[in-house]
Amino acid sequence: xxxxxxxxxxxxxxxxxxxxxxxxxxxxxxxxxxxxxxxxxxxxxxxxxxxxxxxxxxxxxxxxxxxxxxxxxxxxxxxxxxxxxxxxxxxxxxxxxxxxxxxxxxxxxxxxxxxxxxxxxxxxxxxxxxxxxxxxxxxxxxxxxxxxxxxxxxxxxxxxxxxxxxxxxxxxxxxxxxxxxxxxxxxxxxxxxxxxxxxxxxxxxxxxxxxxxxxxxxxxxxxxxxxxxxxxxxxxxxxxxxxxxxxxxxxxxxxxxxxxxxxxxxxxxxxxxxxxxxxxxxxxxxxxxxxxxxxxxxxxxxxxxxxxxxxxxxxxxxxxxxxxxxxxxxxxxxxxxxxxxxxxxxxxxxxxxxxxxxxxxxxxxxxxxxxxxxxxxxxxxxxxxxxxxxxxxxxxxxxxxxxxxxxxxxxxxxxxxxxxxxxxxxxxxxxxxxxxxxxxxxxxxxxxxxxxxxxxxxxxxxxxxxxxxxxxxxxxxxxxxxxxxxxxxxxxxxxxxxxxxxxxxxxxxxxxxxxxxxxxxxxxxxxxxxxxxxxxxxxxxxxxxxxxxxxxxxxxxxxxxxxxxxxxxxxxxxxxxxxxxxxxxxxxxxxxxxxxxxxxxxxxxxxxxxxxxxxxxxxxxxxxxxxxxxxxxxxxxxxxxxxxxxxxxxxxxxxxxxxxxxxxxxxxxxxxxxxxxxxxxxxxxxxxxxxxxxxxxxxxxx
Ligand code: ADP
Ligand code: ZN
Ligand code: ZN
Numbered sequence: 070x071x072x073x074x075x076x077x078x079x080x081x082x083x084x085x086x087x088x089x090x091x092x093x094x095x096x097x098x099x100x101x102x103x104x105x106x107x108x109x110x111x112x113x114x115x116x117x118x119x120x121x122x123x124x125x126x127x128x129x130x131x132x133x134x135x136x137x138x139x140x141x142x143x144x145x146x147x148x149x150x151x152x153x154x155x156x157x158x159x160x161x162x163x164x165x166x167x168x169x170x171x172x173x174x175x176x177x178x179x180x181x182x183x184x185x186x187x188x189x190x191x192x193x194x195x196x197x198x199x200x201x202x203x204x205x206x207x208x209x210x211x212x213x214x215x216x217x218x219x220x221x222x223x224x225x226x227x228x229x230x231x232x233x234x235x236x237x238x239x240x241x242x243x244x245x246x247x248x249x250x251x252x253x254x255x256x257x258x259x260x261x262x263x264x265x266x267x268x269x270x271x272x273x274x275x276x277x278x279x280x281x282x283x284x285x286x287x288x289x290x291x292x293x294x295x296x297x298x299x300x301x302x303x304x305x306x307x308x309x310x311x312x313x314x315x316x317x318x319x320x321x322x323x324x325x326x327x328x329x330x331x332x333x334x335x336x337x338x339x340x341x342x343x344x345x346x347x348x349x350x351x352x353x354x355x356x357x358x359x360x361x362x363x364x365x366x367x368x369x370x371x372x373x374x375x376x377x378x379x380x381x382x383x384x385x386x387x388x389x390x391x392x393x394x395x396x397x398x399x400x401x402x403x404x405x406x407x408x409x410x411x412x413x414x415x416x417x418x419x420x421x422x423x424x425x426x427x428x429x430x431x432x433x434x435x436x437x438x439x440x441x442x443x444x445x446x447x448x449x450x451x452x453x454x455x456x457x458x459x460x461x462x463x464x465x466x467x468x469x470x471x472x473x474x475x476x477x478x479x480x481x482x483x484x485x486x487x488x489x490x491x492x493x494x495x496x497x498x499x500x501x502x503x504x505x506x507x508x509x510x511x512x513x514x515x516x517x518x519x520x521x522x523x524x525x526x527x528x529x530x531x532x533x534x535x536x537x538x539x540x541x542x543x544x545x546x547x548x549x550x551x552x553x554x555x556x557x558x559x560x561x562x563x564x565x566x567x568x569x570x571x572x573x574x575x576x577x578x579x580x581x582x583x584x585x586x587x588x589x590x591x592x593x594x595x596x597x598x599x600x601x602x603x604x605x606x607x608x609x610x611x612x613x614x615x616x617x618x619x620x621x622x623x624x625x626x627x628x629x630x631x632x633x634x635x636x637x638x639x640x641x642x643x644x645x646x647x648x649x650x651x652x653x654x655x656x657x658x659x660x661x662x663x664x665x666x667x668x669x670x671x672x673x674x675x676x677x678x679x680x681x682x683x684x685x686x687x688x689x690x691x692x693x694x695x696x697x698x699x700x701x702x703x704x705x706x707x708x709x710x711x712x713x714x715x716x717x718x719x720x721x722x723x724x725x726x727x728x729x730x731x732x733x734x735x736x737x738x739x740x741x742x743x744x745x746x747x748x749x750x751x752x753x754x755x756x757x758x759x760x761x762x763x764x765x766x767x768x769x770x771x
Contacts, residue, residue: 080102080104081101081129081131081138082099082100082101082102082105082144083099084144085123085178086123086178087175088116088175096174097128097173097174098123099133099138099140100144101142101144106144107125108128108153109124109154109158111151112125112144112147112148113144113146124154124177124178126173127159146189148188148190155327157364157365158328158329161325161361161364162180165325167737168737168766169766175349176350179325180325181306182299182303183302184300185303185306197307197311199304200307200308200313210283210284210285213284214246216243216250217243219397219398219399219400220243220246220247220398222396223238224250224251224254226394227247227374232393233362233373233374233387233393234374234393234394235380235385235393235396236396237378237388237396238397238398239378239398239399239400239401240609240611241405242378242399242402243398244376244398247374248337248374249280251333251335252264252266252281252315252316252335253285256285259330259332259368261312261330262330262332262366263315263316263330263331264317264333264335265319265323265326265358266281266318266335267323267324267335268318268319268320268574270320270570270574271295271320274292274318274320276575276576277337278318281318286315289315290317290318291316292319293305293317293318293326294320306327309328321343321344321345322354324354330366331366332366332370332371333371334358334361335374336358336373336376339375339377340601351763353767356767359373378605378612378650379650381601382654382661382667385654386668401615403619405617405628406615406621406628407648408614408629409630410629410632410645411632412634412646413634415633415634423518424518424522425633428631432563433523433525435626436523436526436527436528437526437528438529438624439528439560439579440579440581440582440626441562441563441565441577441581441582442563442564442581443571443584443613443614444565444584444586445567445584445606445610446515446540446568446586454473454475454507455505455507456507457497457500457502457505459500459504460497460499460500460502462497462498466484466489467489468717476542477517480492480493481493516536516566519536528563534564535561535564536562536563536564536565536566537556538565538567539554539566539571540568540570541570557577558578560579572613573609578616578617579617580613580615580616581615581626581628582630582631583614585606585607585610585630585631585632586633587633588633589634589635589636597666598769600641600657604644607630611648614629630645632645641653644656667767669731670730670731671729671731671732671733671767672727672728672736672768672771673729673740673767674725674727674764675725675726675728675764675765676713676724676764677723677725678722678723679721679722679760681758682712682722682724684756685723686724687755688762690709690726691750691755692726692746692747693707693710696739699746700738700742701734701735701737705729705735705739706728710724710726711726712724712725713725728740747762
């Protein structure tokens, strides 16, 4: 680059920074720079009295108006060391900001590793030097097993299509092997290419990382998720950005990584709700992955592969319409039998049964033969609430419209929404009754009952049966999840009890029985996606059983999925028994079509938070009234404002309004224009006490 003459050292530069939502500032801010700066360059710029990280954005060479020109200040520092983020990355961020109704600066800067915000030019230079030292040696690496015919066919078709691919494969059908092979093939064709592989949960990354690390050269695989230290995250992000890492494994945040040579994106368990962010910009990493692939790469297309045993109805529908290519792998590798469904009719059990005697017996029999069982709890939300049977008192949170949950370990009552904690009272605070007891069954209680009911059961060596629990509570401490999983893999544990955390992904080898014990809440929930989630959870949990066909054959055991329910006639169970996701999906889709719900309609939810419920609802109601004439309005339905299911959290009242349309462009155009309306209503007497509001596009729960 030639030196610019000093006589004219002023170049108009537009920069995105993290500006507060609705600050009234535009999407970009204008600055002066001594040199022309390429879009995507990181800079440090003054903002008010602070100096913040910003990114040069695509902009005209001239200031848009004399007023802005007069206001502009100089760029403080240019982080020259780092190559600018490329055009496709900027397109992705711009799309995400627009689609999810957030500011460009928020979207762009939140996608960067947080530590980048604190580093000056010299510190960054040191980090980059360190990275250069990482050499990747190609050594002889294992190529993996010979492919099954289904896997080979899927890979063959994958290579021939440019559409997004939906890999509909049973759990244990060898989808991960297909991902590994697809990446290998891609790197064989183009050694400089990059792949992004996403999983829904942090705790699934270590095992996936291990599988990739053994197949690819050291240093070529990095991970990106929130469990990394800030320094690790920056280091891994840099290797991806510099093109050193060939493969990035990560959770939803990884979809926003800078990957200049990206040619393949894998979204494993694509139906998983964790791909939808529940804070800030509420983006769907799965949907952004499809968009990102659509942008392609410099030297060819970029492919996206969505894998699941129970695809989301959105993806299933897209495949039906021919927008995605569906590839099917119904067989489990090694011909492992599918677990047989055993429905336990709770109507016919002894009174107050929590765990059916036949189920306990079946688990004891298995433990005696050296087999493992898994007890699935349909989420921790159904945790024990203390109640008084004399006066009807229940342990409520004083700040939230929610019950507090009884935690036996430290004898506390905790609110799972705001965290409010009190000691368990000795007697009912209302009537003084000493006999207050937990209602419902939480994870701790089922574990405790289970241990009691299995007290006489023995392992093959005659020692007592061991029960372990895995859920968010027991695995808070660092390393505790890993050690519990290791115990399970090593056969130290006979019965594993846990929430959905244990249902996903884990390759347990000795489980022959999986039981769901509090199933029904998923059947009749108010959330229309609940049956879809329940089906997927049960099928995925069932997939943890019988993974080692040789072990099962040797044991002579039958592999079983036990489901306790009060509603054994529900059609969901008929499809589950046949392991028939397509029939279940058709049934759900026809219901959705009749009701004009997603994927046949598009939704957005506007949530308002305020000191009073009236103010929160008033903001939404007034905004709806003021929406006539906005673009897209005639194609939209605006529903009344309602309190949210959890109406109050930490003394803040919450309300929501659903906006729906069969036209996505109409919904998008409307939301973009409606933001200003909502903003302009703050400061009215009716909306006093409104704290914030936010739009959730394609919400997962309503
Ligand atoms: P999924 O991701 O569909 O649940 P995996 O890819 O984890 O399935 O495969 C299940 C098991 O089968 C794993 O232990 C894996 O190593 C093994 N496996 C996968 N493909 C093959 C193959 N072609 N030959 C032998 N074993 C395989
Ligand atoms: Zn009482
Ligand atoms: Zn609370």
